[in-house]
Amino acid sequence: MYPAPFEYHRAASAQDAVALLGKYGDEAKLLAGGQSLLPLMKLRFAQPRHLIDVRRIQGLSGIREEKGMLVVGAATPYATLAASALVQAKLPMLSEAAAQIGDPQVRNMGTLGGSLAHADPAGDLPAVALALAAEIAALGPRGARTVHADDFFVELMTTALAPDELLTEVRFPLPPAGSGGAYEKYPNPASRYALVGVAAQLTVAGGKVTAARVATTGLATKPLRALAVEAALQGKAADAASLAAAAEKATDGLKLRAAAQMPDAYRRSLAVTFTARALTRAAKRAGG
Ligand SMILES: Cc1cc2nc3c(=O)[nH]c(=O)nc-3n(C[C@H](O)[C@H](O)[C@H](O)COP(=O)(O)OP(=O)(O)OC[C@H]3O[C@@H](n4cnc5c(N)ncnc54)[C@H](O)[C@@H]3O)c2cc1C
Numbered sequence: 001m002y003p004a005p006f007e008y009h010r011a012a013s014a015q016d017a018v019a020l021l022g023k024y025g026d027e028a029k030l031l032a033g034g035q036s037l038l039p040l041m042k043l044r045f046a047q048p049r050h051l052i053d054v055r056r057i058q059g060l061s062g063i064r065e066e067k068g069m070l071v072v073g074a075a076t077p078y079a080t081l082a083a084s085a086l087v088q089a090k091l092p093m094l095s096e097a098a099a100q101i102g103d104p105q106v107r108n109m110g111t112l113g114g115s116l117a118h119a120d121p122a123g124d125l126p127a128v129a130l131a132l133a134a135e136i137a138a139l140g141p142r143g144a145r146t147v148h149a150d151d152f153f154v155e156l157m158t159t160a161l162a163p164d165e166l167l168t169e170v171r172f173p174l175p176p177a178g179s180g181g182a183y184e185k186y187p188n189p190a191s192r193y194a195l196v197g198v199a200a201q202l203t204v205a206g207g208k209v210t211a212a213r214v215a216t217t218g219l220a221t222k223p224l225r226a227l228a229v230e231a232a233l234q235g236k237a238a239d240a241a242s243l244a245a246a247a248e249k250a251t252d253g254l255k256l257r258a259a260a261q262m263p264d265a266y267r268r269s270l271a272v273t274f275t276a277r278a279l280t281r282a283a284k285r286a287g288g
Contacts (some may be wrong), residue, residue, distance in 0.1 A: 053180025180285025
């Protein structure tokens with residue numbers, strides 16, 4: 001299938017992208033890696049008249065450490081995240097999740113900002129952004145603002161971004177000493193999307209869990225924090241028995257999204273298994 005005809009615009013700057021969005025309104029779409037938007041256009045589920053390419057905007061990609069944060073530009077490709085020594089050292093969960101997305105072509109083109117803005121219910125990085133308490137920066141005609149990951153994913157493929165806003169960068173707070181994170185995924189064998197994905201971030205002091213953020217993807221209509229798991233971990237020993245007991249709560253209160261691939265009971269059991277694996281590796285990295 002071929003997409004419907006469109007006009008291509010290459011934005012020169014973030015401000016230029018926002019101005020073009022304002023100019024073309026409902027007829028415009030931002031284009032980053034194109035790994036979700038172009039398939040939708042080829043199937044004619046999306047027919048934007050104007051495509052505004054943001055991937056080559058200077059300053060919209062790159063990774064830096066700043067004021068206790070790891071700051072990643074929206075147009076940074078997954079392959080860059082996966083290969084970055086800084087990300088591997090500071091937030092290994094982020095680099096290992098990026099390394100598991102799709103195939104090399106998808107990882108070379110797909111971007112962090114595109115993944116979060118698209119908010120696919122089986123996307124990997126939305127769960128990582130939740131577990132790492134990311135702050136998501138946006139620029140629009142009303143200026144710049146920041147949305148916490150907890151408030152960003154609203155519903156199925158719907159985020160807190162307004163249609164005239166550009167996601168500019170993602171700020172990941174660097175965790176304190178004694179912290180560790182891990183991402184575990186059971187991929188769809190064809191697409192590599194997560195049938196179940198679990199991102200876990202723990203802080204351990206004196207052998208006990210003092211902070212925990214755990215998020216799942218692939219199970220519901222949007223990525224969700226596993227609040228029951230987090231509550232079960234709080235103040236408990238970071239040992240195998242406590243981690244396994246907490247993982248049992250992986251889908252507590254969670255309404256599964258319909259999925260033809262496998263029975264619900266099996267998906268819930270996979271969620272428990274992959275949560276236990278993510279917690280175990282996170283605790284090990286935390287030194288627990
Ligand atoms: C074969 C295949 C396998 C895949 N496997 C996986 C997988 O295993 N895991 C996974 O997580 N994903 C997977 N994906 C999806 C991939 O991660 C997409 O790249 C991602 O969903 C979108 O990122 P993108 O940069 O390509 O954005 P695009 O496709 O260019 O854009 C997606 C949407 O986000 C909007 N957008 C993009 N950038 C911005 C911005 N800066 N500000 C505001 N809005 C923006 C666009 O307007 C569009 O609506 C796969 C895709 C394919 C084709």
